[in-house]
Amino acid sequence: MATVNVPGIVRPKQPRRRVSAGVTVADVARHAGVSAMTVSRVTNGEPGVAPATREKVDAAIAALGYVPNAAARSLAGARQTRIALLHANPSAAYLSEFLMGCLAQATLGDAMVVVEQHDPPETPQALMGRLRKHRIDAVLLPPPLCDDTAVIAALQREGLAVARIATGAPDMAGHSVTIDDRAAAHAMTAHLLALGHVRVGFIAGNPNQTASGLRSRGYADALAEAGLESDRSLIAQGDFTYRSGLLAAERLLSPPDRPTAIFASNDDMAAATVAAAHRLGLEVPCDLSVTGFDDTAMATATWPELTTIRQPIAAMSQAAVRLLIEAVRRGDTSELRHERLDYQLVRRGSDGPAPTLR
Amino acid sequence: MATVNVPGIVRPKQPRRRVSAGVTVADVARHAGVSAMTVSRVTNGEPGVAPATREKVDAAIAALGYVPNAAARSLAGARQTRIALLHANPSAAYLSEFLMGCLAQATLGDAMVVVEQHDPPETPQALMGRLRKHRIDAVLLPPPLCDDTAVIAALQREGLAVARIATGAPDMAGHSVTIDDRAAAHAMTAHLLALGHVRVGFIAGNPNQTASGLRSRGYADALAEAGLESDRSLIAQGDFTYRSGLLAAERLLSPPDRPTAIFASNDDMAAATVAAAHRLGLEVPCDLSVTGFDDTAMATATWPELTTIRQPIAAMSQAAVRLLIEAVRRGDTSELRHERLDYQLVRRGSDGPAPTLR
DNA sequence: GGCATTGAAGTTAGCGCTAACATAGGTAGG
DNA sequence: CCTACCTATGTTAGCGCTAACTTCAATGCC
Numbered sequence: 001m002a003t004v005n006v007p008g009i010v011r012p013k014q015p016r017r018r019v020s021a022g023v024t025v026a027d028v029a030r031h032a033g034v035s036a037m038t039v040s041r042v043t044n045g046e047p048g049v050a051p052a053t054r055e056k057v058d059a060a061i062a063a064l065g066y067v068p069n070a071a072a073r074s075l076a077g078a079r080q081t082r083i084a085l086l087h088a089n090p091s092a093a094y095l096s097e098f099l100m101g102c103l104a105q106a107t108l109g110d111a112m113v114v115v116e117q118h119d120p121p122e123t124p125q126a127l128m129g130r131l132r133k134h135r136i137d138a139v140l141l142p143p144p145l146c147d148d149t150a151v152i153a154a155l156q157r158e159g160l161a162v163a164r165i166a167t168g169a170p171d172m173a174g175h176s177v178t179i180d181d182r183a184a185a186h187a188m189t190a191h192l193l194a195l196g197h198v199r200v201g202f203i204a205g206n207p208n209q210t211a212s213g214l215r216s217r218g219y220a221d222a223l224a225e226a227g228l229e230s231d232r233s234l235i236a237q238g239d240f241t242y243r244s245g246l247l248a249a250e251r252l253l254s255p256p257d258r259p260t261a262i263f264a265s266n267d268d269m270a271a272a273t274v275a276a277a278h279r280l281g282l283e284v285p286c287d288l289s290v291t292g293f294d295d296t297a298m299a300t301a302t303w304p305e306l307t308t309i310r311q312p313i314a315a316m317s318q319a320a321v322r323l324l325i326e327a328v329r330r331g332d333t334s335e336l337r338h339e340r341l342d343y344q345l346v347r348r349g350s351d352g353p354a355p356t357l358r
Numbered sequence: 359m360a361t362v363n364v365p366g367i368v369r370p371k372q373p374r375r376r377v378s379a380g381v382t383v384a385d386v387a388r389h390a391g392v393s394a395m396t397v398s399r400v401t402n403g404e405p406g407v408a409p410a411t412r413e414k415v416d417a418a419i420a421a422l423g424y425v426p427n428a429a430a431r432s433l434a435g436a437r438q439t440r441i442a443l444l445h446a447n448p449s450a451a452y453l454s455e456f457l458m459g460c461l462a463q464a465t466l467g468d469a470m471v472v473v474e475q476h477d478p479p480e481t482p483q484a485l486m487g488r489l490r491k492h493r494i495d496a497v498l499l500p501p502p503l504c505d506d507t508a509v510i511a512a513l514q515r516e517g518l519a520v521a522r523i524a525t526g527a528p529d530m531a532g533h534s535v536t537i538d539d540r541a542a543a544h545a546m547t548a549h550l551l552a553l554g555h556v557r558v559g560f561i562a563g564n565p566n567q568t569a570s571g572l573r574s575r576g577y578a579d580a581l582a583e584a585g586l587e588s589d590r591s592l593i594a595q596g597d598f599t600y601r602s603g604l605l606a607a608e609r610l611l612s613p614p615d616r617p618t619a620i621f622a623s624n625d626d627m628a629a630a631t632v633a634a635a636h637r638l639g640l641e642v643p644c645d646l647s648v649t650g651f652d653d654t655a656m657a658t659a660t661w662p663e664l665t666t667i668r669q670p671i672a673a674m675s676q677a678a679v680r681l682l683i684e685a686v687r688r689g690d691t692s693e694l695r696h697e698r699l700d701y702q703l704v705r706r707g708s709d710g711p712a713p714t715l716r
Numbered sequence: 717g718g719c720a721t722t723g724a725a726g727t728t729a730g731c732g733c734t735a736a737c738a739t740a741g742g743t744a745g746g
Numbered sequence: 747c748c749t750a751c752c753t754a755t756g757t758t759a760g761c762g763c764t765a766a767c768t769t770c771a772a773t774g775c776c
Contacts, residue, residue: 072762075429096454242659279636301600430732
């Protein structure tokens, strides 16, 4: 049978267009008996919609299973903020959680996250070229780049919005999202003191990361408050690597008056401390309590699992992405925001009461 | 001075629209003296453009620094494939690298990656509801979900494209991206044998992951080829956790005729083996060689760093995303593809020649 | 009551790109 | 030399959404 052109149905030329499976604003609008614009206002939570209308629209959305098309939305709104996650160390343990937070917020806020690596041999100039090429609007700086003044300065010269995560010097430049490293280290030290430990060792972190200093300060403050004088032989310098933790722990544990607890500035060094203790025939936590910082995958991929400070990494990166999106939309580079999230002391199996005197 | 309406310039009503900063196809087209469509064809690598024209357009793109607007592209093409990364274990060590690969390919292919978690208490039905709500077109399944038949069956009933990464049974269902686990385990075992080890222990992985069986087989095959009879006391069962590795290593190392090398089915268990050895007063690699599998962050966050098999995780997830995008665009659920990438034996510090007889 | 004021909803146009056609110019075959 | 056909390029419309405007009705105020 040949095609019949039903009179009354005018077809401009041909129906041309590819079929689109999805439910659109127009469908919702028809179902709710309002205009597409009103639906748009409802989905964006804009004011100026009567409660009754809002309800009708919400019902229609639920009934049809409408999901806004992100591409259309960002195209119409001329949005689509492009955010670069700039990182130096691809295998950093926090990265996966960090990315999760970024993605969650990026999905919500019509932003796009691009991952860029920047390692020392590359000059900041070369990096800026790459960012310009990728049309980046804003940059996320996790540690250790969050403390790299050369990079930060270059980014700001380019007029890019910058958010620094987990830095120890949040006010230095750009937006920041942090936890209170000093207070957290203080809390952990106080926790060990409360368990009866008197000689509490400390493994400091890489001095070129500003958070390290705050953690050291928290440890020192807690000792001072407890009326304990600081003892140089209880403090060893590390650089956040497992290897450095091993060396530091061996140094701390070799003297006869060794500490009964060691608080390491991150989980890798704490795990190394556990290993060093076992090598010396010390059981954890019976003979030695060990605690870490960060609650990375390392903390639970060791035995006993580490008591540590949990940084809400996903929440932090999510907050940072939100700050950046807002900043870019505002178009105001001067107003800076600093958010401080809560940490948590996670008690696992690597700490216990101080051993009764040998 | 009042606004002057220059005659001849007709303004429909008002210039209305927000300003857009970016360079568009129209700009490139004008600069190159062609139509926007031709520019589009060039940027998409479509055929039917004369080489000379292509060059002109490329030059214009370079001159103006044009970057296509992803939102507009996916809107016009009715594309925007939505891919869910379904994972069970949020802290899995491979996840960050995995995500990097996904993001890289997603950026290239106009896809969107959404991260979804699915843990045992949740039923597959509930999961399907979530995926439907998020308008998911395709799903990535890293281990251990890549072997979860209930989940895979449910996804396929929904008509979703599925890509399973690093599974041991690639042909079972859906697309797959794998390495040759058997060959890799064979190579690692052969490597240890070549170093003069005769008693090579093996820590098997979680039996509910199909890759575990292949790794065990590779180990057994290499021993058999070397004319060594398999010895039950050289094989211990683990489940990929540090804890299980510790127990398995203790079992292997306690008898007097202990192995001089232990090949663990993943890095966590290898790291645990190193710890167990140290606890027993054995030095690695002098007294005992230990090797792992996967080359996760754990491999370098321990001392000595682990000799291990490197899986190209980022490349694998990237390939998987590419397969999924292609499958969704093709709209053909029947044609399945299986890609096998190359592994690498990474030699670090945890292995060495067999100790000369005690 | 007449007129400005406010708030809710609708209209219009266009974000940047590309699918699906239309067309110009050339090439081959009869 | 004309038609058939192909190849390179152009034209048009519209993807789904929302910015910016307009309209309309319901107030408030003198």
